[in-house]
Amino acid sequence: MQRHAIAIKIQDNVATALRRLEKGETAEVGVGDRIVSIVLRDAVEFGHKFALRDIARGDDIVKYGEVIGRATADIPAGAHAHVQNIESLRGRGDLD
Amino acid sequence: MDFMGYRRPDGRVGTRNYVGVLSTVVCANEVADDIARQVDGAVSFTHHQGCCQTPIDIARVTDTLVGLGSNPNLAAVLLVSLGCESTAVDAVVARLRGTGKPVEVIGLQDIGGAARTRAEGVLIVQDMVAQASKLRPEPCGIEHIVLGMKCGSSDTTQGLSATPTIGVASDTIVAAGGISILGEITEFIGAEHIVARHAATPEVAAQILSLVDRMETRAKAVGCDMRGGQPTGGNIKGGLTTIEEKSLGAIAKGGTAPIRAVYEYGQRPDVKGLVVMDSPGREPEILTGLAAAGCNVIVFATGRGAPQGFPFVPVIKLTGNERTWTHLRDHIDMSVAGIIDGTESLPAAGQRLVERILAVASGERTRAEITGYSRAMDIYVTGPVI
Numbered sequence: 001m002q003r004h005a006i007a008i009k010i011q012d013n014v015a016t017a018l019r020r021l022e023k024g025e026t027a028e029v030g031v032g033d034r035i036v037s038i039v040l041r042d043a044v045e046f047g048h049k050f051a052l053r054d055i056a057r058g059d060d061i062v063k064y065g066e067v068i069g070r071a072t073a074d075i076p077a078g079a080h081a082h083v084q085n086i087e088s089l090r091g092r093g094d095l096d
Numbered sequence: 097m098d099f100m101g102y103r104r105p106d107g108r109v110g111t112r113n114y115v116g117v118l119s120t121v122v123c124a125n126e127v128a129d130d131i132a133r134q135v136d137g138a139v140s141f142t143h144h145q146g147c148c149q150t151p152i153d154i155a156r157v158t159d160t161l162v163g164l165g166s167n168p169n170l171a172a173v174l175l176v177s178l179g180c181e182s183t184a185v186d187a188v189v190a191r192l193r194g195t196g197k198p199v200e201v202i203g204l205q206d207i208g209g210a211a212r213t214r215a216e217g218v219l220i221v222q223d224m225v226a227q228a229s230k231l232r233p234e235p236c237g238i239e240h241i242v243l244g245m246k247c248g249s250s251d252t253t254q255g256l257s258a259t260p261t262i263g264v265a266s267d268t269i270v271a272a273g274g275i276s277i278l279g280e281i282t283e284f285i286g287a288e289h290i291v292a293r294h295a296a297t298p299e300v301a302a303q304i305l306s307l308v309d310r311m312e313t314r315a316k317a318v319g320c321d322m323r324g325g326q327p328t329g330g331n332i333k334g335g336l337t338t339i340e341e342k343s344l345g346a347i348a349k350g351g352t353a354p355i356r357a358v359y360e361y362g363q364r365p366d367v368k369g370l371v372v373m374d375s376p377g378r379e380p381e382i383l384t385g386l387a388a389a390g391c392n393v394i395v396f397a398t399g400r401g402a403p404q405g406f407p408f409v410p411v412i413k414l415t416g417n418e419r420t421w422t423h424l425r426d427h428i429d430m431s432v433a434g435i436i437d438g439t440e441s442l443p444a445a446g447q448r449l450v451e452r453i454l455a456v457a458s459g460e461r462t463r464a465e466i467t468g469y470s471r472a473m474d475i476y477v478t479g480p481v482i
Contacts, residue, residue, distance in 0.1 A: 048335040064255070091339055
């Protein structure tokens with residue numbers, strides 16, 4: 001089956017779009033050897049990420065099986081996950 | 097035989113055979129550029145340093161010029177000085193002569209202005225090119241490759257395709273006895289625990305973590321969230337959300353080999369294998385640092401399309417972004433987009449990159465060389481201009 005998006009590790013809670021995906025579209029996401037279907041709540045540009053499952057504000061964002069940041073808002077499954085709802089935990093001179 | 101290279105008196109092997117015209121201070125840049133422009137076979141290196149800086153940075157400038165002049169891609173070196181700079185010009189000359197290659201120095205304040213210095217410099221460099229052109233490339237083993245690795249203008253395709261491809265090529269080169277240099281310490285932030293796991297010894301792991309801490313502390317000292325600066329605005333448009341995500345993609349360039357040693361910026365490795373060098377991620381500073389460390393080929397992964405090369409080290413660009421490959425063909429040497437769409441395996445792409453590295457080392461020209469887009473250079477300093 002054609003993959004529209006990819007998650008690198010099984011524990012990842014975000015996937016990366018392999019082409020522009022439209023709001024309402026059902027994306028087939030390659031997660032390891034499996035394909036998971038997710039209905040998109042937002043349009044997602046090529047290379048951008050969306051939530052694979054519901055992520056609560058304050059939760060870790062996981063890609064490559066590693067923490068890449070923290071949710072600053074609830075991110076429901078299928079929603080665009082990017083700078084508007086994820087913060088970095090590093091290089092934060094504003095927090096010191 | 098793995099590639100055709102130029103053997104230098106100190107035993108190192110060049111992949112190019114230029115005469116280098118190196119400015120010793122920002123104030124001499126124009127003359128260095130003018131001289132190189134007037135002699136076929138010469139290239140200039142210019143920068144913005146060498147005066148009114150802390151002693152630490154001045155030592156960095158002096159050492160970097162020695163490293164650049166020692167690079168085996170240069171057959172001979174002309175240093176162009178103003179005369180009153182802080183750079184230790186005499187020390188640069190003495191240390192460069194230790195490599196056995198011809199080295200001369202001229203100064204504007206000594207000779208009497210730009211016009212006379214330019215004229216004298218052109219004559220010196222013409223003679224240097226005449227001598228250098230007598231040299232013929234000889235068969236050399238892959239162990240003479242000193243590979244610099246870089247990624248820039250990154251997007252989310254990179255960590256899935258182009259940087260792991262570089263990792264495969266790096267593994268091949270270090271397994272054959274070559275050297276591969278990983279820099280861009282900013283892009284270890286958030287992934288340093290993984291890099292440190294590849295350290296050959298606990299001491300090397302501690303040095304890696306210390307470099308990352310030093311870089312992050314410097315960034316945080318300005319009191320703001322560094323996002324927008326790292327990852328850059330362009331990275332964010334490409335889908336990268338945080339430095340942690342960017343770093344996890346960037347470190348894939350290192351492949352799976354153990355990291356043998358950690359070096360300061362521009363320092364030449366004294367061991368074979370995969371090593372780490374302190375440097376920021378920005379193109380002018382890291383390309384210069386890799387050249388100063390002795391790299392004779394650089395590979396550069398770019399998702400969105402970074403055009404930069406370097407004056408005397410070939411820079412091979414590869415992308416995993418199909419649009420960038422078709423849209424920016426005059427800057428990109430190789431596509432690995434097949435990894436993204438499932439038509440090429442990572443090992444096959446890695447093997448293709450190794451073959452390309454050896455072809456370029458033998459003289460095949462890169463897009464950056466053909467287009468002449470090769471003026472991304474500066475010396476990385478960490479203190480204030482005073």
